[in-house]
Amino acid sequence: MRIGELAERAGTSARTLRYYESQGLVRPRRSANGYRMYDEAELRVVHEIRSLLAIGFGLDDIRPFVACLRAGHHSGDVCPDSVAVLRRKLAEVDDYLDRLGAVRRRLHDQLAHAIAQREETCLRTRRPAD
Amino acid sequence: MRIGELAERAGTSARTLRYYESQGLVRPRRSANGYRMYDEAELRVVHEIRSLLAIGFGLDDIRPFVACLRAGHHSGDVCPDSVAVLRRKLAEVDDYLDRLGAVRRRLHDQLAHAIAQREETCLRTRRPAD
DNA sequence: CTAAACCTTGTCGCCGACGTCAAGGCAACC
DNA sequence: GGTTGCCTTGACGTCGGCGACAAGGTTTAG
Numbered sequence: 001m002r003i004g005e006l007a008e009r010a011g012t013s014a015r016t017l018r019y020y021e022s023q024g025l026v027r028p029r030r031s032a033n034g035y036r037m038y039d040e041a042e043l044r045v046v047h048e049i050r051s052l053l054a055i056g057f058g059l060d061d062i063r064p065f066v067a068c069l070r071a072g073h074h075s076g077d078v079c080p081d082s083v084a085v086l087r088r089k090l091a092e093v094d095d096y097l098d099r100l101g102a103v104r105r106r107l108h109d110q111l112a113h114a115i116a117q118r119e120e121t122c123l124r125t126r127r128p129a130d
Numbered sequence: 131m132r133i134g135e136l137a138e139r140a141g142t143s144a145r146t147l148r149y150y151e152s153q154g155l156v157r158p159r160r161s162a163n164g165y166r167m168y169d170e171a172e173l174r175v176v177h178e179i180r181s182l183l184a185i186g187f188g189l190d191d192i193r194p195f196v197a198c199l200r201a202g203h204h205s206g207d208v209c210p211d212s213v214a215v216l217r218r219k220l221a222e223v224d225d226y227l228d229r230l231g232a233v234r235r236r237l238h239d240q241l242a243h244a245i246a247q248r249e250e251t252c253l254r255t256r257r258p259a260d
Numbered sequence: 261c262t263a264a265a266c267c268t269t270g271t272c273g274c275c276g277a278c279g280t281c282a283a284g285g286c287a288a289c290c
Numbered sequence: 291g292g293t294t295g296c297c298t299t300g301a302c303g304t305c306g307g308c309g310a311c312a313a314g315g316t317t318t319a320g
Contacts, residue, residue: 002296002297003296003297004295004296004297013278013279014297015278015279015280016277016278016279018298018299019277019278023277033285033286033287033297033298034285034286034297034298035286035296035297035298036297036298053277055233055236055237056233058276058277059276059277075243075244075247077240077241077243077244078244078247078248078251082244083241083244083245083248086237086240086241086244087241089237090234090237090238090241093230093233093234093237094234096230097227097230097231097234100223100226100227100230101227103185103186103223104220104223104224104227106185107185107216107219107220107223108220110207110216111207111213111216111217111220113205113207114205114207114208114212114213114216115213117205117208118208118213132266132267133266133267134265134266134267143308143309144267145308145309145310146307146308146309148268148269149307149308153307163267163268163315163316163317164267164268164315164316165266165267165268165316166267166268183307188306188307189306189307261320262319262320263318263319263320264317264318264319264320265316265317265318265319266315266316266317266318267314267315267316267317268313268314268315268316269312269313269314270311270312270313271310271311271312272309272310272311272312273308273309273310273311274306274307274308274309274310275305275306276304276305277304278303278304279302279303279304280301280302280303280304281300281301281302281303282299282300282301282302283298283299283300284297284298284299285296285297285298286295286296286297286298287294287295287296287297288293288294288295288296289292289293289294290291290292290293290294
Protein backbone atom coordinates (compact mmCIF):
# COMPACT_ATOMS: atom_id res chain seq x y z
CA MET A 1 0.00 0.00 0.00
CA ARG A 2 1.07 3.60 -0.46
CA ILE A 3 1.72 6.18 2.22
CA GLY A 4 -1.74 7.73 2.20
CA GLU A 5 -3.50 4.44 2.82
CA LEU A 6 -1.07 3.44 5.56
CA ALA A 7 -1.51 6.82 7.21
CA GLU A 8 -5.27 6.43 7.22
CA ARG A 9 -5.20 2.83 8.43
CA ALA A 10 -2.75 3.73 11.17
CA GLY A 11 -4.71 6.79 12.19
CA THR A 12 -1.93 9.26 11.49
CA SER A 13 -0.51 11.41 8.71
CA ALA A 14 1.82 10.86 5.77
CA ARG A 15 4.16 13.47 7.23
CA THR A 16 4.41 11.43 10.40
CA LEU A 17 5.28 8.27 8.47
CA ARG A 18 8.02 10.07 6.55
CA TYR A 19 9.33 11.35 9.87
CA TYR A 20 9.44 7.83 11.31
CA GLU A 21 11.34 6.77 8.21
CA SER A 22 13.81 9.63 8.65
CA GLN A 23 14.36 8.31 12.17
CA GLY A 24 15.00 4.83 10.86
CA LEU A 25 11.88 3.26 12.36
CA VAL A 26 9.99 2.42 9.18
CA ARG A 27 11.58 1.18 5.96
CA PRO A 28 9.28 1.06 2.95
CA ARG A 29 10.26 -0.34 -0.43
CA ARG A 30 10.08 2.00 -3.39
CA SER A 31 7.97 1.37 -6.46
CA ALA A 32 9.24 2.21 -9.95
CA ASN A 33 7.99 5.79 -9.79
CA GLY A 34 9.60 6.44 -6.43
CA TYR A 35 6.49 6.01 -4.30
CA ARG A 36 6.91 4.43 -0.87
CA MET A 37 5.31 0.98 -0.69
CA TYR A 38 4.36 -0.58 2.64
CA ASP A 39 3.21 -4.10 3.52
CA GLU A 40 1.07 -5.30 6.43
CA ALA A 41 4.10 -5.84 8.66
CA GLU A 42 4.87 -2.13 8.45
CA LEU A 43 1.34 -1.37 9.58
CA ARG A 44 1.97 -3.42 12.69
CA VAL A 45 5.23 -1.55 13.25
CA VAL A 46 3.45 1.77 13.00
CA HIS A 47 0.80 0.58 15.43
CA GLU A 48 3.52 -0.42 17.87
CA ILE A 49 5.15 2.99 17.52
CA ARG A 50 1.88 4.87 18.05
CA SER A 51 0.95 2.71 20.98
CA LEU A 52 4.24 3.32 22.76
CA LEU A 53 4.29 7.02 21.92
CA ALA A 54 0.84 7.30 23.47
CA ILE A 55 2.11 6.10 26.83
CA GLY A 56 4.98 8.55 26.88
CA PHE A 57 7.86 6.79 25.14
CA GLY A 58 10.21 8.73 22.90
CA LEU A 59 11.15 7.47 19.46
CA ASP A 60 14.56 6.44 20.75
CA ASP A 61 12.96 4.22 23.38
CA ILE A 62 10.76 2.65 20.76
CA ARG A 63 13.57 1.58 18.45
CA PRO A 64 14.26 -1.75 20.24
CA PHE A 65 10.59 -2.72 20.04
CA VAL A 66 10.54 -2.16 16.29
CA ALA A 67 13.76 -4.14 15.91
CA CYS A 68 12.17 -6.94 17.92
CA LEU A 69 9.13 -7.05 15.67
CA ARG A 70 11.36 -6.91 12.60
CA ALA A 71 13.36 -9.83 13.97
CA GLY A 72 10.23 -11.91 13.54
CA HIS A 73 8.82 -11.93 17.05
CA HIS A 74 5.05 -11.78 17.33
CA SER A 75 5.32 -9.11 20.01
CA GLY A 76 7.71 -6.19 20.16
CA ASP A 77 8.41 -6.44 23.86
CA VAL A 78 9.89 -9.90 24.27
CA CYS A 79 13.47 -9.05 23.31
CA PRO A 80 16.06 -8.19 25.99
CA ASP A 81 16.54 -4.61 24.81
CA SER A 82 12.80 -4.01 24.91
CA VAL A 83 12.55 -5.50 28.39
CA ALA A 84 15.35 -3.25 29.55
CA VAL A 85 13.50 -0.21 28.22
CA LEU A 86 10.29 -1.39 29.87
CA ARG A 87 12.07 -1.72 33.21
CA ARG A 88 13.63 1.69 32.92
CA LYS A 89 10.37 3.30 31.89
CA LEU A 90 8.52 1.64 34.75
CA ALA A 91 11.08 3.05 37.16
CA GLU A 92 10.74 6.48 35.55
CA VAL A 93 6.97 6.35 35.82
CA ASP A 94 7.16 5.28 39.47
CA ASP A 95 9.48 8.15 40.17
CA TYR A 96 7.26 10.59 38.38
CA LEU A 97 4.21 9.27 40.22
CA ASP A 98 5.97 9.97 43.52
CA ARG A 99 6.83 13.50 42.56
CA LEU A 100 3.40 14.18 41.11
CA GLY A 101 1.86 12.87 44.32
CA ALA A 102 3.96 15.32 46.28
CA VAL A 103 2.86 18.11 43.97
CA ARG A 104 -0.74 17.07 44.47
CA ARG A 105 -0.41 17.23 48.25
CA ARG A 106 1.20 20.61 48.02
CA LEU A 107 -1.50 21.92 45.71
CA HIS A 108 -4.17 20.55 48.00
CA ASP A 109 -2.62 22.15 51.09
CA GLN A 110 -2.11 25.45 49.29
CA LEU A 111 -5.71 25.47 48.14
CA ALA A 112 -7.00 24.66 51.63
CA HIS A 113 -4.84 27.43 53.06
CA ALA A 114 -6.00 29.96 50.50
CA ILE A 115 -9.64 29.18 51.14
CA ALA A 116 -9.16 29.36 54.91
CA GLN A 117 -7.51 32.75 54.52
CA ARG A 118 -10.33 34.00 52.35
CA GLU A 119 -12.96 32.93 54.87
CA GLU A 120 -11.07 34.60 57.66
CA THR A 121 -10.83 37.81 55.66
CA CYS A 122 -14.52 37.56 54.91
CA LEU A 123 -15.36 37.27 58.61
CA ARG A 124 -13.22 40.26 59.50
CA THR A 125 -14.87 42.25 56.73
CA ARG A 126 -18.37 41.47 57.90
CA ARG A 127 -17.60 42.24 61.58
CA PRO A 128 -14.80 44.80 61.51
CA ALA A 129 -14.85 45.57 65.25
CA ASP A 130 -15.83 42.20 66.61
CA MET B 131 19.63 45.77 43.92
CA ARG B 132 20.77 45.09 40.36
CA ILE B 133 19.95 42.09 38.21
CA GLY B 134 23.05 40.09 39.09
CA GLU B 135 22.44 40.24 42.80
CA LEU B 136 18.76 39.39 42.42
CA ALA B 137 19.65 36.47 40.19
CA GLU B 138 22.06 35.11 42.77
CA ARG B 139 19.71 35.65 45.68
CA ALA B 140 16.87 34.00 43.80
CA GLY B 141 19.03 31.13 42.67
CA THR B 142 18.62 31.78 38.99
CA SER B 143 20.19 33.75 36.13
CA ALA B 144 20.01 37.30 34.84
CA ARG B 145 18.77 35.94 31.52
CA THR B 146 15.86 34.32 33.32
CA LEU B 147 14.92 37.55 35.09
CA ARG B 148 14.94 39.46 31.81
CA TYR B 149 12.74 36.76 30.36
CA TYR B 150 10.25 37.09 33.23
CA GLU B 151 10.21 40.82 32.59
CA SER B 152 9.57 40.26 28.90
CA GLN B 153 6.59 38.15 29.98
CA GLY B 154 5.34 40.94 32.20
CA LEU B 155 5.92 39.11 35.48
CA VAL B 156 8.65 41.30 36.95
CA ARG B 157 8.81 45.08 36.62
CA PRO B 158 12.05 46.67 37.78
CA ARG B 159 12.66 50.40 37.93
CA ARG B 160 15.53 51.76 35.89
CA SER B 161 18.44 53.69 37.31
CA ALA B 162 19.93 56.71 35.53
CA ASN B 163 22.30 54.60 33.48
CA GLY B 164 19.57 52.24 32.35
CA TYR B 165 20.30 49.42 34.78
CA ARG B 166 17.36 47.44 36.13
CA MET B 167 16.81 48.05 39.85
CA TYR B 168 14.86 45.63 42.02
CA ASP B 169 13.56 45.91 45.58
CA GLU B 170 12.85 43.18 48.12
CA ALA B 171 9.26 42.79 46.96
CA GLU B 172 10.52 41.71 43.54
CA LEU B 173 12.67 39.06 45.19
CA ARG B 174 9.54 37.60 46.76
CA VAL B 175 7.83 37.71 43.38
CA VAL B 176 10.69 35.81 41.80
CA HIS B 177 10.60 33.26 44.61
CA GLU B 178 6.90 32.76 43.99
CA ILE B 179 7.51 32.30 40.27
CA ARG B 180 10.29 29.77 40.81
CA SER B 181 8.30 27.88 43.38
CA LEU B 182 5.30 27.52 41.11
CA LEU B 183 7.40 26.69 38.05
CA ALA B 184 9.01 23.90 40.06
CA ILE B 185 5.69 22.17 40.57
CA GLY B 186 4.79 22.29 36.91
CA PHE B 187 3.00 25.60 36.41
CA GLY B 188 3.53 27.59 33.22
CA LEU B 189 4.28 31.31 33.34
CA ASP B 190 0.73 32.07 32.22
CA ASP B 191 -0.65 30.17 35.21
CA ILE B 192 1.65 32.08 37.52
CA ARG B 193 0.55 35.54 36.44
CA PRO B 194 -2.44 35.73 38.85
CA PHE B 195 -0.22 34.81 41.80
CA VAL B 196 2.19 37.60 40.99
CA ALA B 197 -0.69 40.05 40.59
CA CYS B 198 -1.99 38.93 43.99
CA LEU B 199 1.34 39.58 45.66
CA ARG B 200 1.61 42.90 43.90
CA ALA B 201 -1.87 43.83 45.15
CA GLY B 202 -0.42 43.75 48.65
CA HIS B 203 -1.42 40.31 49.85
CA HIS B 204 1.08 38.52 52.02
CA SER B 205 0.57 35.33 50.02
CA GLY B 206 0.14 34.97 46.28
CA ASP B 207 -2.57 32.33 46.44
CA VAL B 208 -5.37 34.03 48.35
CA CYS B 209 -6.90 35.92 45.43
CA PRO B 210 -9.83 34.45 43.48
CA ASP B 211 -7.88 34.13 40.24
CA SER B 212 -5.10 32.27 42.01
CA VAL B 213 -7.57 29.94 43.71
CA ALA B 214 -9.16 29.24 40.34
CA VAL B 215 -5.77 28.30 38.91
CA LEU B 216 -5.02 26.13 41.93
CA ARG B 217 -8.31 24.29 41.48
CA ARG B 218 -7.69 23.78 37.77
CA LYS B 219 -4.13 22.60 38.33
CA LEU B 220 -5.24 20.21 41.05
CA ALA B 221 -7.78 18.76 38.65
CA GLU B 222 -5.12 18.50 35.94
CA VAL B 223 -2.73 16.76 38.30
CA ASP B 224 -5.43 14.35 39.41
CA ASP B 225 -6.21 13.59 35.80
CA TYR B 226 -2.57 13.10 34.99
CA LEU B 227 -2.12 10.87 38.02
CA ASP B 228 -4.95 8.69 36.77
CA ARG B 229 -3.47 8.37 33.31
CA LEU B 230 0.00 7.80 34.63
CA GLY B 231 -1.35 5.10 36.92
CA ALA B 232 -2.95 3.44 33.90
CA VAL B 233 0.36 3.68 32.05
CA ARG B 234 2.10 2.13 35.03
CA ARG B 235 -0.29 -0.81 35.09
CA ARG B 236 0.14 -1.28 31.36
CA LEU B 237 3.92 -1.17 31.66
CA HIS B 238 3.82 -3.59 34.54
CA ASP B 239 1.60 -6.04 32.66
CA GLN B 240 3.65 -5.73 29.50
CA LEU B 241 6.83 -6.39 31.43
CA ALA B 242 5.32 -9.41 33.18
CA HIS B 243 4.11 -10.74 29.85
CA ALA B 244 7.47 -10.23 28.17
CA ILE B 245 9.29 -12.03 30.98
CA ALA B 246 6.80 -14.90 30.93
CA GLN B 247 7.29 -15.23 27.18
CA ARG B 248 11.04 -15.26 27.59
CA GLU B 249 10.93 -17.97 30.22
CA GLU B 250 8.68 -20.06 28.07
CA THR B 251 11.03 -19.66 25.14
CA CYS B 252 13.90 -20.56 27.42
CA LEU B 253 12.18 -23.77 28.49
CA ARG B 254 11.46 -24.77 24.91
CA THR B 255 15.07 -24.10 24.03
CA ARG B 256 16.44 -26.25 26.80
CA ARG B 257 14.02 -29.10 26.08
CA PRO B 258 13.21 -28.81 22.37
CA ALA B 259 11.30 -32.14 22.19
CA ASP B 260 9.73 -32.17 25.61
C1' DC C 261 45.38 53.68 31.40
C1' DT C 262 43.51 49.51 31.39
C1' DA C 263 41.56 45.47 32.86
C1' DA C 264 37.77 43.34 35.18
C1' DA C 265 33.23 42.88 36.19
C1' DC C 266 29.18 44.47 35.78
C1' DC C 267 25.23 46.00 32.73
C1' DT C 268 22.39 46.77 28.02
C1' DT C 269 19.66 45.02 23.60
C1' DG C 270 19.30 41.67 20.08
C1' DT C 271 19.45 37.31 18.04
C1' DC C 272 19.97 32.51 17.38
C1' DG C 273 19.88 27.66 19.48
C1' DC C 274 17.65 23.91 21.98
C1' DC C 275 14.39 19.83 22.51
C1' DG C 276 10.66 16.39 19.95
C1' DA C 277 7.19 15.09 17.10
C1' DC C 278 5.45 16.52 14.00
C1' DG C 279 2.24 20.67 10.91
C1' DT C 280 2.39 23.29 6.96
C1' DC C 281 3.56 25.25 3.03
C1' DA C 282 6.25 25.26 -1.76
C1' DA C 283 7.27 23.45 -6.15
C1' DG C 284 7.07 19.89 -8.82
C1' DG C 285 6.26 14.72 -10.80
C1' DC C 286 2.92 10.87 -11.72
C1' DA C 287 -1.61 8.55 -12.51
C1' DA C 288 -6.35 8.30 -13.75
C1' DC C 289 -10.53 9.95 -15.51
C1' DC C 290 -13.57 12.73 -18.56
C1' DG D 291 -5.54 17.78 -22.65
C1' DG D 292 -7.02 19.49 -18.55
C1' DT D 293 -8.27 18.65 -13.89
C1' DT D 294 -8.01 16.20 -9.75
C1' DG D 295 -5.60 13.78 -6.39
C1' DC D 296 -2.10 11.26 -5.15
C1' DC D 297 3.00 11.30 -4.46
C1' DT D 298 8.06 13.37 -3.99
C1' DT D 299 11.88 16.34 -1.48
C1' DG D 300 13.02 20.38 1.13
C1' DA D 301 12.64 23.71 4.40
C1' DC D 302 10.65 26.52 7.89
C1' DG D 303 7.21 26.93 12.08
C1' DT D 304 5.48 25.32 16.64
C1' DC D 305 5.70 25.32 21.96
C1' DG D 306 8.36 27.07 26.71
C1' DG D 307 11.82 28.42 29.39
C1' DC D 308 15.44 29.67 29.07
C1' DG D 309 21.24 29.19 27.48
C1' DA D 310 24.69 31.32 24.90
C1' DC D 311 26.80 34.61 22.24
C1' DA D 312 27.69 39.25 20.04
C1' DA D 313 28.77 44.02 20.36
C1' DG D 314 28.71 47.56 23.00
C1' DG D 315 28.23 50.98 27.44
C1' DT D 316 29.41 51.77 32.71
C1' DT D 317 31.68 51.57 36.83
C1' DT D 318 35.29 50.35 39.88
C1' DA D 319 39.85 48.93 41.28
C1' DG D 320 44.65 48.96 40.70
